[in-house]
Amino acid sequence: MENTxxxxxxxxxxxxxxxxxxxLAACGGGSESPPKAQAEVPKELLDAAAxxxxxxxxxxxxxxxxTAANEALDASIRKFAEATGTKIENSxxxxxxxxxxxxxxxxxxxxxxxxxxxxxxSRFIAQFHALGDLEDVTDVVTALSADYGEPCAEAKxxxxxxxxxxxxxxxxxxxxxxxxxxxxxxxxxTPKDLYSWEELRDVCLAISxxxxxxxxxxxxxxxxxxxxxxxxxxxNSYGGAIASxxxxxxxxxxxxxxxxxxxxxxxxxxxxxxxxxPPGVDxxxxxxxxxxxxxGVLGYTRNSFSVYADSKTKKNPVYDNTHVFSDCIGPAxxxxxxxxxxxxxxxxxxxxxxxxxxxxxxxxxxxxxxxGVAKEAPGLALPAWERVWxxxxxxxxxxxxxxxxxxxxxxxxxxxxxxxxxxxQKASAGQQAVVAAYVLTDMMQQVVQGxxxxxxxxxxxxxxxxxxxxxxLPQ
Numbered sequence: 001m002e003n004t005x006x007x008x009x010x011x012x013x014x015x016x017x018x019x020x021x022x023x024l025a026a027c028g029g030g031s032e033s034p035p036k037a038q039a040e041v042p043k044e045l046l047d048a049a050a051x052x053x054x055x056x057x058x059x060x061x062x063x064x065x066x067t068a069a070n071e072a073l074d075a076s077i078r079k080f081a082e083a084t085g086t087k088i089e090n091s092x093x094x095x096x097x098x099x100x101x102x103x104x105x106x107x108x109x110x111x112x113x114x115x116x117x118x119x120x121x122s123r124f125i126a127q128f129h130a131l132g133d134l135e136d137v138t139d140v141v142t143a144l145s146a147d148y149g150e151p152c153a154e155a156k157x158x159x160x161x162x163x164x165x166x167x168x169x170x171x172x173x174x175x176x177x178x179x180x181x182x183x184x185x186x187x188x189x190t191p192k193d194l195y196s197w198e199e200l201r202d203v204c205l206a207i208s209x210x211x212x213x214x215x216x217x218x219x220x221x222x223x224x225x226x227x228x229x230x231x232x233x234x235x236n237s238y239g240g241a242i243a244s245x246x247x248x249x250x251x252x253x254x255x256x257x258x259x260x261x262x263x264x265x266x267x268x269x270x271x272x273x274x275x276x277x278p279p280g281v282d283x284x285x286x287x288x289x290x291x292x293x294x295x296g297v298l299g300y301t302r303n304s305f306s307v308y309a310d311s312k313t314k315k316n317p318v319y320d321n322t323h324v325f326s327d328c329i330g331p332a333x334x335x336x337x338x339x340x341x342x343x344x345x346x347x348x349x350x351x352x353x354x355x356x357x358x359x360x361x362x363x364x365x366x367x368x369x370x371x372g373v374a375k376e377a378p379g380l381a382l383p384a385w386e387r388v389w390x391x392x393x394x395x396x397x398x399x400x401x402x403x404x405x406x407x408x409x410x411x412x413x414x415x416x417x418x419x420x421x422x423x424x425q426k427a428s429a430g431q432q433a434v435v436a437a438y439v440l441t442d443m444m445q446q447v448v449q450g451x452x453x454x455x456x457x458x459x460x461x462x463x464x465x466x467x468x469x470x471x472x473l474p475q
Contacts, residue, residue, distance in 0.1 A: 040368055041079065041080055041083040041084070041363055042363070042366070045084075045359050045362060045363055046083060046084060048359055049084040049086070049356065049359050052084065052086060052353070052355060052356045052359075053084065053085040053086065054085060054086070055086050055087075055353055055356055056086065056087040056088075056089075056353065057086070057087075057088055057089075057114075057115040057116065057351075057352070057353035057356045057357055057360070058088075058089050058090075058091070058114035058115055058116075059077065059088060059089065059090040059091070059114055059115065059116045059117065059357070059360070060090075060091055060092075060093050060104070060113075060114040060116070060117035060118075061073060061090055061091070061092050061093070061117070061118060062092075062093060062095045062117075062118055062119050062120065062343060063092040063093060063094050063095070064306070064373075064377055064380065064381065065290070065304075065306030065307075065309070065310065065377070065380065066306065066309060066310065066313065066376050066377045066380070068313065068376035068377075069309075069373050069376035069377035069380070069381060070092065071376075072372035072373045072375070072376050073090070073364075073372075073373050074090060075372060076363075076364060076369040076370075076372060076373070077090050077360070077364075079369075080360055080363050080364075080369075084356075084359075086356060088356075088360065091114070093117075095119065095120065095123070095124070095225075096224075096225050096286050100124075101124060101127045101128065101131075101433075101436065104117070104128070104133070104348075105128070105131050105133055107348075108131075108133045108348050108349055108350065111350055113133075113348040113349075113350065113351070114348065115347065115348065115351040115352060115353045115354060115356070115357040116345060116346070116347055116348075116351070116357035116360060116361060117345070117346050117348065118170050118343045118344060118345045118346070119167075119343065119344060119346065120173065120341050120342075120343060120344075121154070121155055121158035121159050121167055121169075121341060121342050121343070121344040122154065122158045122339075122341050122424070122427075122432075123341070123432055123435065123436070124432065125158055125159055125166060125167045125344055125346065125427065126158065126161075126247075126427040126428055126429045126431075126432050127429045127432050127433060127436075127471075128166075128346060129161050129166050129427075129429070130429035130471060130472060132349065133346075133348055133349055134166040134167070134346050134347070134348065134349065135166070135346075135347040135348065135349060135351065135354060136164050136165070136166060137165050137166060137167065137168050137345075137346075137347055137358065137361075138164045138165040140165075140168050140358050140361065140362060141159075141165040141168055141169075143362070144168070144362060144365065144385065147387070148365070148366075148385035148386065148387045148388055149385060149386030149387040150385070150386045150410070151169040151342075151384055151385055151386075152169055152172045152340070152342050152384045152385075152409040152410065153339075153409065153410055153411055153412070153413045154339040154340060154341065154342065154409075154413065154424055155167075155169040155342045155344065155384060156413075157413065157414075157424040157425075157426070157427055158342075158344070158424065158427045159344050159427075160427075161427070166346065167344030167345060167346050168344060168345040168346075168358075168361045168362075168365070169342050169343075169344055169345075169365070169384035169385065170342065170343040170344060170345050170361070170364060170365055170384055171342065171343050171365070171370060171373070171374075171381045171382060171383065171384050172340055172341075172342045172381075172382045172383060172384045172405070172409045173304055173305070173340060173341040173342060173343065173380060173381070173382075174304065174305035174308075174340060174379040174380060174382060174401070174405040174408070175229070175302075175303070175304050175305070175327075175338060175340050175341065176302070176303070176305060176308070176324050176325065176326065176327075176338075176379075176401070176404075176405075177200075177300065177301075177302045177324070177325050177326065177327060177328070178293065178300065178301055178302070178303065178307070178308065178322050178323070178324060179191060179203070179299065179300050179322070179323040179325070180207065180298070180299045180300070180318075180321055180322070180323070181321055181322065181323040182321040183207040183214060183299050183321075184203065184207055184323070186207075187206050187207055189203060189206065189207070191323040191325070192325070193325050193326070194325065194326065194328075194329060194335070194336065195325070195328045195329070196328055196329050196330065197234055197237065197263065197328045197329075197330055198263075199328075200300065200328050201217070201267060201273070203216070203299075203300070204216030204217045204276045204299055204300050205217075205272075205273060205275065205276045207299045208275045208276040208299060209275075210275050213297045214297065214299060215275075215276055215277060215278040215292075215297055215298055215299065216276035216298075216299035216300055217267060217273070217276040217277055217278075217281075217299070217300060218278060218281075218289050218292060218293060218298030218299065218300050218301035219281075219289060219300075219301060219302060220281050220282065220283075220284035220288065220289065221264070221268065221282075221441055221444035221445060221448065222281075222282060222283055222284050222285070222441060222445070223285075223438045223441045223442070224284065224285055224286040224288075224441065225286050226286060226289055226301075226302065226303055227284075227440070227441045227444075228435050228438065228440050228441060229302070230302050231264065231440040231441065231443075231444055232435065232440060233302075233327055233328075233337065233338070234260050234263075234264055234328075234330065235256075235257050235260040235261070235440075236330075236332075236333075236337055236417070236421065236423060237260075237327070237328065237329055237330030237331075237332060237333045237337060237417075238256045238257070238259055238260035238263075238330040238331055238332055239254075239256035239330070239331065239332030239417050239418065239419040239421065240252065240254050240256040240257030240258075240259075240260055241257075241421050241425065242430075242431045242434055242435075242464060243425060243428055243430060243431050243468075244425075245420075245421060245422050245425050245426060246425070246426045247425055247426035247427060247428025247430065247431055248426075248428070248430075248473055249473075249475065250430070250461060250464045250465050250468055250475055252457065252460060252461040252464055253457050253458055253460075253461035256331075256332065256419065257457050258453050258454050258457050259331070260330065261443070261444070261447060261453040261456065261457055262453040264444065264447075265444065265447035265448065265453055268281075268282070268444075268447075268448045269447070269448060269450075276299070278292055278297065278298065282445075282448065289301045289303060289307070290303065290306065290307045290310070293307050293311075293318065294307065294310060294311060294314075294316055294318060296317070296318055302327070304341075304380055305377070305378070305379030305380040305401070305405075306377065306380050308322065308324065308378070308379050308380075308401065309376075309377045309378045309379050309380045312378055312399065313376060313377075313378070324400075324401045324404065326338045326404070326408070331418075332417040332418045332419055332421070333417055333418070334418075335415070337415050337417075337423050338408060339408070339411075339413070339415070339423065339424055340405065340408045340409055342384045342409075343381075343384075345357075345361040345364075347361075365383075365384060365385060365388065366388065366391070367383070367388050367391035367392040367395070368392075370383065370388065371392045371394055371395070374394060374395065374398070375394060375398070378398055378399050378401075378402075379399060379401055379402070379405060382395060382402065382405055382406070382409070383395055383409075384409070386410065389406055428473070429471040429472070429473070430464075430467060430468035430471045430473045433467050433468075433470070433471050434463075434464050434467050434468075437463075437467060439460050439463050439464060439467070440460070442460070443456045443457065443459070443460040444456075446459065
């Protein structure tokens with residue numbers, strides 16, 4: 001019997017497509033000896049894969065912040081490949097490269113795309129669907145629902161088009177806000193589970209002390225995924241939005257949006273708040289708030305749970321001094337609009353081994369395959385399926401923040417604002433393309449440099465109209 005080992009590089013020899021070596025890295029971050037996987041492959045998947053023995057497939061993974069988490073995923077894929085007698089090459093892609101959708105679309109159109117990939121649902125799936133790049137995977141989601149219950153709530157919005165699933169929920173991504181509770185304690189401030197943006201701003205100023213390298217406000221409005229997320233969340237809480245609830249019409253230029261942008265711009269331009277702004281915050285990139293938070297110089301940041309996970313797994317003293325809470329509320333909200341996100345598996349059109357891709361996806365969502373990743377990235381990689389939460393004790397009690405994240409992943413949706421917005425809004429290629437083009441951060445940079453908020457909003461609205469039209473949504 002031929003022993004077809006999982007290969008890190010072999011499949012790349014068959015053609016990596018236009019992303020090329022610069023955009024990709026072999027899974028595992030270059031580790032010579034990835035951790036041994038103990039995850040068993042269910043018999044029904046082994047039986048289904050019997051006819052595929054000896055076959056080969058390629059997978060593309062969105063790079064996780066934790067190298068150890070990438071290696072744990074590597075190990076689960078290796079386990080599946082060994083158990084099924086197949087060869088699977090897994091490569092990493094940096095999702096914040098900015099042109100990732102265009103590059104992968106070119107691969108699909110050129111017939112050289114990987115068979116399977118996972119990408120953040122609220123950021124990418126609608127764009128790939130609009131380009132015609134995705135296979136219908138409703139049959140897989142239906143089968144998984146029978147075994148594992150309901151998928152996370154937000155995925156039902158971002159992975160479904162015209163009643164059909166085009167992505168398979170993989171793992172839930174916790175997003176949260178983090179405050180230094182020890183700095184608050186020193187100032188006699190009691191942590192709360194809910195803040196308005198104005199309250200948060202004032203807390204950040206109160207706990208700042210530049211002489212001690214303590215800077216309360218750890219967020220940038222420079223081009224970055226975290227900047228995008230914070231700006232959009234704040235605008236939504238004020239009652240503004242990029243688009244209408246159906247995702248088709250740009251509605252950005254509104255009094256609510258101008259009010260939100262005025263508030264946020266004041267933080268970066270008013271001398272009163274200068275003591276709480278870290279040096280160089282105007283030029284931060286996506287990793288800057290993570291690095292500064294872990295260095296112990298920030299009082300607040302908003303992030304996926306990557307930064308929290310890193311502080312825990314590396315035993316950083318910041319972890320024990322972190323107060324976790326959900327997003328802030330604004331004038332249009334009584335509760336946080338935070339939905340979290342999930343990674344979704346997609347099978348690309350023209351996949352050469354779509355059958356094996358579908359089976360691998362069904363394996364990787366299970367508790368035995370996911371728990372290794374989750375332990376290396378606590379809060380960043382949690383179950384996307386109801387019964388998987390209960391299938392391993394780590395998901396129930398691995399961290400004090402997990403119950404909050406489980407509630408977030410399963411909360412009834414949509415969440416509504418006082419002025420009629422519903423979140424999540426209908427998945428929109430236009431909205432996702434606007435965020436990817438950094439229109440929000442560029443708008444805030446205009447304000448920081450002295451533009452009137454109303455004019456900056458008006459200019460951003462015009463750019464959004466152009467982008468929506470390019471995405472097949474003429475205004």
